[in-house]
Amino acid sequence: MNTENETPRTEGASRGERLADWADGRLGLYTIARTNMRKIFPDHWSFMLGEVALYSFAIVILTGIYLTMFFHPSMNEIEYHGSYTPMQGVRMSEAYASTLDISFDVRGGLLLRQIHHWAALIFLAAMLVHMMRVFFTGAFRKPREVNWVFGSLLFILGMFTGFTGYSLPDDLLSGTGVRFVEGATLSVPVVGTYLSMFLFGGEFPGHDLIPRFYSFHILLLPGIMIALVTTHVILIFYHKHTQFVGPGRNNKNVIGMPFMPVYMAKAGGFLFLVFGVIATLASFVTINPIWALGPYRPDHVSTNAQPDWYMGFAEGLVRVMPGWEINLWGHTLALGVFIPLMVFPLVLLAIAVYPFVEAWVTGDRGEHHIADRPRNAPTRTAFGVAWLTCYFVLLLAGGNDLWATHLHLSINAITWCVRIAFFVAPVAAFLITKRICLGLQRRDKEMVLHGREAGVIKRLPHGEFVEVHKPLTPAQRYTLTAHEQYAPMDPEPCDDDTGERKGSHLARMRAALSHAMYGEGGQIAKPTADEMHEIENTTKHR
Numbered sequence: 001m002n003t004e005n006e007t008p009r010t011e012g013a014s015r016g017e018r019l020a021d022w023a024d025g026r027l028g029l030y031t032i033a034r035t036n037m038r039k040i041f042p043d044h045w046s047f048m049l050g051e052v053a054l055y056s057f058a059i060v061i062l063t064g065i066y067l068t069m070f071f072h073p074s075m076n077e078i079e080y081h082g083s084y085t086p087m088q089g090v091r092m093s094e095a096y097a098s099t100l101d102i103s104f105d106v107r108g109g110l111l112l113r114q115i116h117h118w119a120a121l122i123f124l125a126a127m128l129v130h131m132m133r134v135f136f137t138g139a140f141r142k143p144r145e146v147n148w149v150f151g152s153l154l155f156i157l158g159m160f161t162g163f164t165g166y167s168l169p170d171d172l173l174s175g176t177g178v179r180f181v182e183g184a185t186l187s188v189p190v191v192g193t194y195l196s197m198f199l200f201g202g203e204f205p206g207h208d209l210i211p212r213f214y215s216f217h218i219l220l221l222p223g224i225m226i227a228l229v230t231t232h233v234i235l236i237f238y239h240k241h242t243q244f245v246g247p248g249r250n251n252k253n254v255i256g257m258p259f260m261p262v263y264m265a266k267a268g269g270f271l272f273l274v275f276g277v278i279a280t281l282a283s284f285v286t287i288n289p290i291w292a293l294g295p296y297r298p299d300h301v302s303t304n305a306q307p308d309w310y311m312g313f314a315e316g317l318v319r320v321m322p323g324w325e326i327n328l329w330g331h332t333l334a335l336g337v338f339i340p341l342m343v344f345p346l347v348l349l350a351i352a353v354y355p356f357v358e359a360w361v362t363g364d365r366g367e368h369h370i371a372d373r374p375r376n377a378p379t380r381t382a383f384g385v386a387w388l389t390c391y392f393v394l395l396l397a398g399g400n401d402l403w404a405t406h407l408h409l410s411i412n413a414i415t416w417c418v419r420i421a422f423f424v425a426p427v428a429a430f431l432i433t434k435r436i437c438l439g440l441q442r443r444d445k446e447m448v449l450h451g452r453e454a455g456v457i458k459r460l461p462h463g464e465f466v467e468v469h470k471p472l473t474p475a476q477r478y479t480l481t482a483h484e485q486y487a488p489m490d491p492e493p494c495d496d497d498t499g500e501r502k503g504s505h506l507a508r509m510r511a512a513l514s515h516a517m518y519g520e521g522g523q524i525a526k527p528t529a530d531e532m533h534e535i536e537n538t539t540k541h542r
Contacts, residue, residue, distance in 0.1 A: 042243035042256035049130040055274040056123035063116040070106050072098040073214035075207050092295035095210045099169040114282035120162050124310045127155045135384050137371035139242040145355040147235045152352035154228050159310050164217040175296025187337035242371040245482045247475040251369045314344045316394030320418050361513045362486045376483040378437035379517040382430040389429040393421045441524035444480045448527050488519040
């Protein structure tokens with residue numbers, strides 16, 4: 001109820017101020033902005049990796065909306081009479097013909113197609129590198145485990161969204177990839193045939209393939225991904241990035257810059273930089289020239305048929321797997337395809353659940369807002385490098401035919417080399433990486449205790465030559481010693497009567513993993529207080 005003495009808050013205000021006041025009265029925008037716009041975020045160059053993925057995803061969505069206006073997701077066969085002369089009179093699907101029209105007749109169509117494809121590749125590459133940054137620094141620990149799972153799901157969904165996207169033009173290259181998926185689907189025991197008939201709407205290639213992939217590509221998968229991206233960003237805003245170790249930084253504070261205006265100004269500039277790089281690539285580097293391949297025909301196979309890089313892992317698994325088959329009760333089980341089909345999702349699942357496995361092994365339930373240096377978690381870092389090594393070995397295997405033709409080598413020799421490397425290279429990478437991390441830890445310990453080598457040799461009065469070390473500053477010593485080190489769990493005591501250890505098999509496995517990761521040979525102990533006191537006394541007497 002208004003009174004005569006009450007003065008409206010907008011009296012004498014400009015139109016913009018009145019609009020802002022109207023919105024604030026109904027949405028509470030001012031309160032939200034006042035609370036969150038000055039929120040402090042830590043700053044580090046590696047955080048840009050996630051921003052590259054976010055901005056690339058936005059570019060994919062915007063260019064995809066434009067392309068959907070001109071694409072016809074139909075497998076009806078027509079005769080081409082468009083502006084691309086070499087294809088005149090060729091029979092093709094409406095999907096392929098509309099892709100040609102986008103490339104040659106729609107203003108800016110080819111550039112937008114190129115930007116869309118390049119942005120998708122960079123989106124997945126940035127996500128992988130961003131995930132590795134989070135993994136190697138331990139930024140997936142509590143309270144960010146759920147956000148790690150969301151990020152892993154985004155990467156998996158991005159792979160399948162990319163696959164359905166480059167299958168839509170119905171050219172000879174994408175059709176060969178879809179044929180590969182059809183063979184993998186048929187290899188599933190018992191239900192493989194039913195799954196294939198459901199996916200393709202009948203015998204391959206059917207008439208429903210492109211319409212169904214189109215629905216997946218523009219509706220189902222992007223809708224889920226947008227929801228995951230939104231949730232992922234909200235959780236990042238709530239938890240903030242982890243900050244790297246340094247004086248004054250701990251798990252209870254944040255040292256950085258305010259979200260507005262500093263962080264947003266930098267983010268806005270970086271958005272245009274990412275778009276400029278992608279647009280430059282799209283302008284000068286041709287990708288997926290469907291006019292050079294021709295429309296898909298089931299009786300033709302494209303030469304040099306390679307998937308986009310993110311599917312190279314799955315392609316390599318199939319190419320190096322021996323063509324084993326088992327005949328049971330009149331049915332053939334194609335292990336050469338079925339085993340890679342099972343290994344691929346299991347590897348992705350292992351990546352998603354790793355934070356929970358590490359928390360279970362360590363028994364750590366505390367919150368972590370300080371990022372690890374990779375050297376201070378040798379086993380975790382070694383696992384990550386081993387996984388990347390396995391990935392790149394299989395990526396090379398996915399192009400074994402190209403290696404053979406370009407380097408004039410035997411494809412059988414390449415395949416056998418990759419098969420051996422699949423088992424040997426990750427183990428070697430694990431051991432070498434762990435040794436390097438332990439060596440770096442020893443060097444850090446020596447620097448904390450004895451200082452940094454000054455490169456100066458000094459002769460003492462009694463004739464002894466010693467190397468002069470420059471003591472570290474307190475800030476440098478703090479940076480090298482502030483990391484946490486987990487103590488390995490003690491195994492259950494033995495039963496007096498049987499001599500066997502008590503507890504479940506799971507508890508014994510947990511203790512064994514804890515000793516392998518954090519026991520002797522798993523980490524170098526930080527300098528103790530007694531060691532620091534002793535070295536300080538020695539320095540004073542000198």
